[in-house]
Amino acid sequence: MDLVAELRRVVPHDRVLDDPDVIEGYLQDHAEWAPYAQAVAVVRPRDTAEVQAVVRLAAEHRVPIVPRGAGTGLSGGANAVEGCIMLSFEAMDQVLEINHAERFAVVQPGVVNDDLRGVCAVENLWYPPDPASAPWSTIGGNIATNAGGLCCVKYGVTRDYVLALEVVTGRGDVVRLGRRTAKGVAGYDLCGLMVGSEGTLGVITEATVRLRPKRDAERTVAGYFDSIVAAGEAVSAVSASGVIPSALELVDKHCLEAVDAWKNMGLSTEANVVLLGRCDTPGRAGDEEARTVLRCFEQAGASWAAVSSDEQEAEALFDARRLAYPALERLGPVLTEDVCVPKALVPEMLARIEKTAAQHDTLIANIAHAGDGNLHPLLITPIGDEDAKRRAQAAFEDIIADAIELGGTVTGEHGVGLLKRGGLQREVSPEVLDMHRAVKQALDPLGILNPGKILA
């Protein structure tokens, strides 16, 4: 069978790309080291009917389908599997409705996160989920991976904002899951089940996402610490104070050094660890919260700490966080870890990571959503150094083992994809894995939806 010809029979000719050079650009996401295979074609549908036509064709011929947003994923979830059709949503990028009265937006899956946030801002509304990939990643991808971000500590994750989904199932049916009302318990939460299922249970063709009123300006609290332990104590103190910050980020000395080597900001001479908190409660209560966070930082032994409500100054303070990743990438390919542990165990987990780094002679820098206990150890290997890569791989496995041992999870917000399949098997019991397989079999009986992701 000529699959490309078949595809062009069921959707307009120009939707189907089969130039190998063009296809090459769609085969993998940003996960270093995750394997990917060859796709037969890339299809860029314009509407739900076209998606359905492609899924039905794939079902008929038992061809795998891999849905793909912007490819910013970090677990290989959107990587091509052999002989698949890549379904790319770049041409379905419209915000279809902004509903003020019910406070939700209806969007196509290819809308870029920041674009939606921009549209909302103009309307005095706010879509909270803010993964670091927000300038590029799409809402469809965010939903497929249940993306997190900085604001989760106060505002939750993507799942908390998904009211309804239109999905094409593995049987090729178009279904509407969830609802447009604020509450609803009619039947199983199949909408929530789709969120974070990484394209293995259904292909998202439309999403209705909850919005919030535009929020007030945030205050930023920065603190410099000599040790991870002191910074950890500051995080615990904030939690104990009852203040829920709108962000609470940690940047370690390896990140600070990399940023300094690139931008010469002099951070690493002043601090070994930087904590960055934000408070967005309106009015004086918010000012009071920021002062409480400041006090927590100081009492935990910060060598310097300050509150800023000046937006530019605050952004400068956040530069250390923002620039860490690109600064580290200058040193070599970065493998991003994503473990999440009980918040109180962040210092313990960071200490273990330091030990792991020494043990495997691997540079591991750390950014962490400290307020959530979600750590991103960044493993850097010099380009082309195969031995370093093997050592880093061993370190990666040790980090996963430590996170599980501390009662944590192998993935806080990036997803299982390909890189964490082994980790998932270690984290949950065989019976829970069986439940996963049963649900997969129930909703994708032909096994055509992103096969091999999450479950091997």
Place this chain on the structure above:
Amino acid sequence: MDLVAELRRVVPHDRVLDDPDVIEGYLQDHAEWAPYAQAVAVVRPRDTAEVQAVVRLAAEHRVPIVPRGAGTGLSGGANAVEGCIMLSFEAMDQVLEINHAERFAVVQPGVVNDDLRGVCAVENLWYPPDPASAPWSTIGGNIATNAGGLCCVKYGVTRDYVLALEVVTGRGDVVRLGRRTAKGVAGYDLCGLMVGSEGTLGVITEATVRLRPKRDAERTVAGYFDSIVAAGEAVSAVSASGVIPSALELVDKHCLEAVDAWKNMGLSTEANVVLLGRCDTPGRAGDEEARTVLRCFEQAGASWAAVSSDEQEAEALFDARRLAYPALERLGPVLTEDVCVPKALVPEMLARIEKTAAQHDTLIANIAHAGDGNLHPLLITPIGDEDAKRRAQAAFEDIIADAIELGGTVTGEHGVGLLKRGGLQREVSPEVLDMHRAVKQALDPLGILNPGKILA
């Protein structure tokens, strides 16, 4: 087979009740008109192992299991099915852990909602979900039905607070779903899928629920209105103002009259509709919010409106809400409806309910979580009047049809149980019902878990 003897073989003798008079008290929840059948036995397990033993025995003999909390449900979800074992969790009522650092509680399913809230309050913590049944209903039942309440408008529903569950599956396995960390995306959200599945996918034996820091005192804003339309405009104005109140309740004239007839509070002579708002944002910002809500009430034409931050005074204002249900019950059995519509369509829905009441000559009073668009039409029929009951049944069906026509759902927070199975079929497509059946078949292949609920 002597099932009672078999049960007493696998769990201690005293756990198994088979006195018909005792069993009778366990056969139905608070859903007026929902059918119930005869149970073979009631089992009151003391721990997970005992639950597992009972489920395994039931699996072996293909005997239905009906899990039951306090029986305060309003859809028949906990009603006995013929020949079943009722699993009552009244003896598994312990709060096992309060974790301050991670801010969660681990509880057995039989803990009463208000008891958990009480334990939390002592620890300066707060478990938000507050169904009206909180003084009696259990956390297990709240989770099984994804219970709502007054605070949902700002703080969400029970599902938003369930971090992890221990569940006995239909295969008799004990599994742990979810996590103890703030975030996590390892695998499908099977924990969230269990929430609201009404005991049809698994039996909850332990729950880890998210807590919040104890909140500040609330301010109460009360408004009297001459018409439903004016009250609806006030609700819309609050939404448009960007204030998210911590409660926004509506009580209609039939409720006010019933309360007056009972308590002689003189409410119905002053108002046709009462709106009750609450604001719990701390400090001046919260005071400002309360003033904004007050302004919204006044501009929508309230005949009287006031803010109170005095707790006793506020409680007195909320009496109209609290006393409505018992006041109506004095008039006859109350069938509680639970539709949820887009917030902006609350006045339209209330107008349709009024028409339905006239058409079917049925007394229908209304309490509504107006801020969520969640209405509780209360259909009252005189005891023993079979014709009135038939008319009320027809009105019930019309209300469901209207809610669906307005883009709403047949159940906002009470669940499908038995009473809304037809409504669910009208609300979702045949393909979505098929997905429900496939998931049920995948997780309860023997069909022993609360069979016939949600799905016929």
